[in-house]
Amino acid sequence: MEVPILKQGRFLIATIQAALSDADLLHLRRALIDKVIQFRSQGVIVDVTALDVMDSFATRTIRDITNMIRLRGADTVIVGIQPEVAFAMVQLGLTMEGVATALDLEEGLSHLQQRANGKT
Amino acid sequence: MPVLQDIVVTIRSDADIVLARQQGRSLAASIGFSATDATLIATAISELARNIVSYAGQGEVMMRVVESAHAQGVLICARDSGPGIRSIDDVLRDGYSTSGGLGLGLPGVRRLMDEFAIESELKRGTMVTIRKWLK
Numbered sequence: 001m002e003v004p005i006l007k008q009g010r011f012l013i014a015t016i017q018a019a020l021s022d023a024d025l026l027h028l029r030r031a032l033i034d035k036v037i038q039f040r041s042q043g044v045i046v047d048v049t050a051l052d053v054m055d056s057f058a059t060r061t062i063r064d065i066t067n068m069i070r071l072r073g074a075d076t077v078i079v080g081i082q083p084e085v086a087f088a089m090v091q092l093g094l095t096m097e098g099v100a101t102a103l104d105l106e107e108g109l110s111h112l113q114q115r116a117n118g119k120t
Numbered sequence: 121m122p123v124l125q126d127i128v129v130t131i132r133s134d135a136d137i138v139l140a141r142q143q144g145r146s147l148a149a150s151i152g153f154s155a156t157d158a159t160l161i162a163t164a165i166s167e168l169a170r171n172i173v174s175y176a177g178q179g180e181v182m183m184r185v186v187e188s189a190h191a192q193g194v195l196i197c198a199r200d201s202g203p204g205i206r207s208i209d210d211v212l213r214d215g216y217s218t219s220g221g222l223g224l225g226l227p228g229v230r231r232l233m234d235e236f237a238i239e240s241e242l243k244r245g246t247m248v249t250i251r252k253w254l255k
Contacts, residue, residue, distance in 0.1 A: 019142065022134035022170070053141055053159065055166040056225060084159040092163060092228035093214065 003028045005035055010042040011112055013105070019052045025061040033068050042074050042119075043112035047105055049080030059094045066099045075100065075115045079108040125184070129169075131200075132178045137169040140181040144196060147183055151192050152254055161194060161252055164232045167225045168198035168248055176202020176245065186251065193234070193253035200247075205240040212238075 001024050006013045012035055014028060032044060046062065048054070054062075066076040077100045081089075089095075102108040127147060129140040141162040148158040165181060172179035179200025186195045205211055214227045226248070230236040235251040 019138045021138050052145070053163045053166050055163050055170070056228070057170060082159075084156040087156050088159045088163040088232065091160060091232050092167070093231070094228070 003031070005031060007035070007039055007041075008109075010116060011045065011109070012036065012039065012041045012043070013045045013047065015047040015050075017050050019050075020058070022057050022061075025058055029061055029065050029068070032065055033072075036069055036072050036074055042116050044069055044074060044076045045105065045108040045112065046076065046078050047080050047108075048078060048085075049082065049104075051082075051085065054081065054085050054089050054094065056092070056094060059089065059096065063096065063099055075112055077102050077108040077111050079104055127183045129181045129183075130178070131169050131172045131180055131198075134170075134173060137166055137173060140169045141165040144181075144183055144194070147185065148194050148252075151185055151194070153194075153252075157252065157254075160232045161196070164229045164250060165196055165198075167229050168196070168250070171225055171246075171248075172198060172200045172202070176200030179245075188253070191253045191255070193251055195249065195251050197247060197249045199245065201245040204242040204244055205238075205246055206242060208238055208240060 001018050001020060003014050003016050012032065014032055036044060062078060069076045079102045081101060100111060102111050127143050129136060129143055131140060144165040145158045145162040148161045153161065169181055179198065182197045184195050186193050211226050229250065233250040233252050237249045240246040
């Protein structure tokens with residue numbers, strides 16, 4: 001299951017469309033880093049609305065993605081974590097410290113725009 | 121009527137992890153678990169199935185509907201014939217991990233469920249059994 005990555009000006013938007021295996025998540029990590037470099041993107045949104053479960057591996061991979069992209073000087077926002085997924089993550093003891101999150105795509109974009117404006 | 125037959129998912133690769141948690145979610149939803157509880161159950165299955173892939177290479181996840189005098193629930197049993205666990209006390213402690221993971225697997229799974237049991241024998245394998253009751 002490949003995750004489409006859309007270029008929207010200075011930003012990239014990756015929309016997860018179904019449950020992802022570990023291999024799919026690692027593929028997404030690679031693809032996003034490559035595209036951030038290729039397009040010199042300033043920000044990335046990962047939309048996880050359709051993700052059925054955020055277990056330890058998914059959480060760690062998303063944290064890795066955010067950290068790698070930060071080293072390229074760009075920001076990442078995770079949007080669309082479903083309430084029941086958030087509940088399970090907290091019960092499991094998973095945190096997303098250092099990772100920006102927003103309710104939906106619109107709020108995620110506005111967060112990235114504010115960050116980008118603050119830099120210029 | 122819910123399915124009373126056992127569901128068995130063979131775990132050999134990371135794609136089977138997704139299959140197992142989806143089957144668990146459907147089973148839980150079929151007897152009336154809320155979306156939140158079904159997600160807790162699916163997350164627990166995901167962690168247990170990943171332990172099988174990471175530590176044993178292969179194994180299986182069995183799930184079934186169970187009934188007590190007061191309630192219905194689901195029972196999930198993840199078993200493998202892998203290397204086994206040297207110290208169960210260690211793996212049940214938060215923050216412990218042998219594979220560079222987050223070290224949250226088993227204690228986290230225990231928090232998600234109502235009942236949790238683990239049996240393991242070195243060089244013979246590991247079996248984790250969890251239950252969640254419909255309240």
